[in-house]
Amino acid sequence: MEIIQFHEKTIVLQQLQALLPRYAQRDKTYEQLLSIYKRENAGDMGESSLTYYLRLADINDAFVIYGIRLREPNGYFQIDVLVLTPKVCFVIEVKNITGNITINESGQMIRSDKGSSDTFPHPMIQANIQARHLEFFLKQLNHRALPIHPMVVFTHPNVILDGKFTNDDILVSQQLLDRIHQVYHSYHQIIEKPSRLKVLAQQLKSKHEPRKADIIDKYEINRNMVRNGVWCPSCKKTIMNRYYGYWYCPTCEHKDRVAHIKALREYVLLFGDTIKAKQAAEFLGIDSVHIARRLLLKTGAKILGNKKSATYHLDTI
Known part of the structure; x- marks a missing residue:
């Protein structure tokens, strides 16, 4: 079979x-x-x-x-x-x-x-x-x-x-x-x-056509009700902090260099596969747009537009 x-x-x-x-x-x-x-x-x-x-x-x-x-x-x-x-x-x-x-x-x-x-x-x-x-x-x-x-x-x-x-x-x-x-x-x-x-x-x-859905739009979800941040992949209970080159969980002390990838995949599911560096910084819960831009580039995302107004396509992450 x-x-x-x-x-x-x-x-x-x-x-x-x-x-x-x-x-x-x-x-x-x-x-x-x-x-x-x-x-x-x-x-x-x-x-x-x-x-x-x-x-x-x-x-x-x-x-x-x-x-x-x-x-x-x-x-x-x-x-x-x-x-x-x-x-x-x-x-x-x-x-x-x-x-x-x-x-x-x-x-x-x-x-x-x-x-x-x-x-x-x-x-x-x-x-x-x-x-x-x-x-x-x-x-x-x-x-x-x-x-x-x-x-x-x-x-x-x-x-x-x-x-x-x-x-x-x-x-x-x-x-x-x-x-x-x-x-x-x-x-x-x-x-x-x-x-x-x-x-x-x-x-x-x-000929299979998967069902499409947009929970955010269908139920008129207020963006302010959706918590930002990168969840700890180890304890799965805490939003991690960003330090020099890695993410740190204050609860279980787990360190991770790529925890933001899962968060960006969640962003794609909820808000679509295009994002700007400022939006990425907000969703990942970091203060620096520069760091957000660098993290987006490391994903291999396609880029449209100039540096400050660039749109990143996350359909391949």
Whole structure:
């Protein structure tokens, strides 16, 4: 089994990981952003945890694509995990939630946990919708139709599925290996040659369009609420001080010459990949624009404009 597109954190999750440690908790938007972060992080953990079980499946000439997002006439559709095999294609909807899961008579999913209940859309309906989107997309590519088998996998170790579940394709991650083998071997005909299947996998990957996001703009984040400075990479608790040629952490006494690189990467995630020396000095928490300019030059950033008004492009750091 070959992974064509590995699991990656969504841009929303990356931005929130950069923003929340710097964001003033007193701001009214903080709790909302924290809730979004928890949801995004749960999804990220759920998808990444499936890699172990998919590798165990060890189906010859199978190809895995994580988080593929494809454009269609009316918008986009996204599949958490797509597994292409010569016989059948698996569309896997991943749910990383805890608690007791039941389906009521109206087809709603009910999660009961710690005395409270939440209602969600039926996960199998979601998986079926993604499968139909994929079927249409493959037809648009003029590709021989593979059977598409949707599944829902609950990945959290503390989830409990109600014993009344009758759908074999709603399962916990530990059951995934057996179910994939069962479905795969129920198909007796090779629909697609491995060579053409890999071409299809690469073609789908080439059409992947990652979701774009701008947390700062969308939630109208006040720049003054975002803390400046370089976090200590050792204790991860303290903003470091800049001394002669290095960064120093007053809490754990860690010294580092390149700690500013991670801070600049966080700046790119939050504010874009162009910066001026004055902005860099402010964000890194140093008084000297000259030192900020020197640090930017050491990153290999492309420069546009003259020295004082130069703009530095950080898209390669």
